[in-house]
Amino acid sequence: MATNGKKATAGHQVAWVFDLNKCIGCQTCSVACKVLWNEGDEGSEHMWWMTVNTQPGKGTPKDWESMGGGYSNGELQLGKLPTAEEFGGGWDYNYDEVLHGGKGRSVHLQKIAGSKTWGPNWDEDEGGGEWPNAYFFYLPRLCNHCTDASCLEACPVGALVKREEDGLVLRNEDVCEGNQLCAAACPYKKIYFNAPRGVSQQCIGCFPRIEKGVAPACVRQCPGRAAFVGFIDDETSLVHRLVNQWKVAVPLHPEYGTKPNVFYVPPLAPAPLNPDGSANENADRIPPQYLESLFGKDVHGALANLKAELAKKRRGEASEVMDALILYEWKDALGPFSKDPAELVWK
Ligand code: SF4
Ligand code: SF4
Secondary structure: OOOOOOOOOOOOOEEEEEEOOOOOOOOHHHHHHHHHHOOOOOOOOOOOOOEEEEEOOOOOOOOHHHOOOOEEOOEEOOOOOOOHHHHOOOOOEOHHHHHHOOOHHHOOOOEOOOOOOOOOOOOOOOOEOOOOOOEOEEEEEOOOOOOOOHHHHHOOOOOEEEOOOOOOEEEOOOOOOOOOHHHHHOOOOOOEEEOOOOEEEOOOOOHHHHOOOEOOHHHHOOOOOOEEEEEOOOOOOHHHHHHHHOOOOEEOOHHHOOOOOEEEEOOOOOOOEOOOOOEOOOOOOOOHHHHHHHHOOHHHHHHHHHHHHHHHHHOOOOOHHHHHHHOOOHHHHHOOOEOOHHHOOOO
16 A cells, blocks of 8 residues: 555644534534535545534435544555535536426426436435334534644555644645545545645644634524634633543544544433323433444443433532533634634735
8 A cells, every 4th residue: 555654743733622412403503614615626526524423324425424434453544535416515406498388287396307316415314213212413524623633644645744743634636646545544424525726635623713812604604503622732611521521522434544623422312202292301212322423432422421411400519510511602713713713904
């Protein structure tokens, strides 16, 4: 395997936390990112660096969790390269025929031939479980700016770097040769290919904003107050406290071995119903095994910690954790990146 074999470290590490109990799946983060970084840029039409999928679901690209990559026993793995069809995209309807075709009620809206068979949010709100105990939740996903970034090690020409000052994994597009080994090695399948330019591309962590003390667009624009950002190595930061001190946030698929820097407060759900319609307070609506398959064994501790803090609040006791998650002051979610982008002079 022709890779550069290099690992990289950083002095500081920007990290994200998404509270899955507060994410409402509105896609504001996805759209904020799209509009800011890849709208109207030829070759990036299909790119959604930020995506929010419904779980359980096949996600974006379709069935990405079965595509491989990351590390196994410390060895770099090259997985599958997602196809354009697996990434999917929008599709068109027969608007002209229905609205201007003069056929009245004899025709109805339908997808036109040649439309995509999958899209970034194809299985939205389908979820899992059986009525009346169905469940679903939303999972915002972006590049994890991993501590052990397999994309970086896989690149044979050294186009990817992990920045010392913030740990963001960035690409030098002048060096990138578009061989897509990075995309094969990324287990989260968060790298896209820009065919006209012949380069791979992924989330840049909004580094021009980070450098000016402005939070990434996905965090700042989140109306659900579900997203947090900060330096994970800063012990006073909310991201550090949520992950390392209070232990209520866990990474997605830690078994992939890349040490991701996006963390999730796992979802709770109402108690499932017994056949007579009463609530079964001793059972979980979302199967804990399912959550373990996503977030690893630590998810059980995170859920227990979360439930204990919730119980405190319900008893009228103080809970620093719940107060942090409720986020009375939305700017508290932005850590050291609380500057208003509208007040800055961008050059
Ligand atoms: S903007 Fe916030 S609430 Fe909306 S989908 Fe994204 S993370 Fe969830
Ligand atoms: S999520 Fe993928 S693209 Fe992003 S740093 Fe990790 S391995 Fe690289």
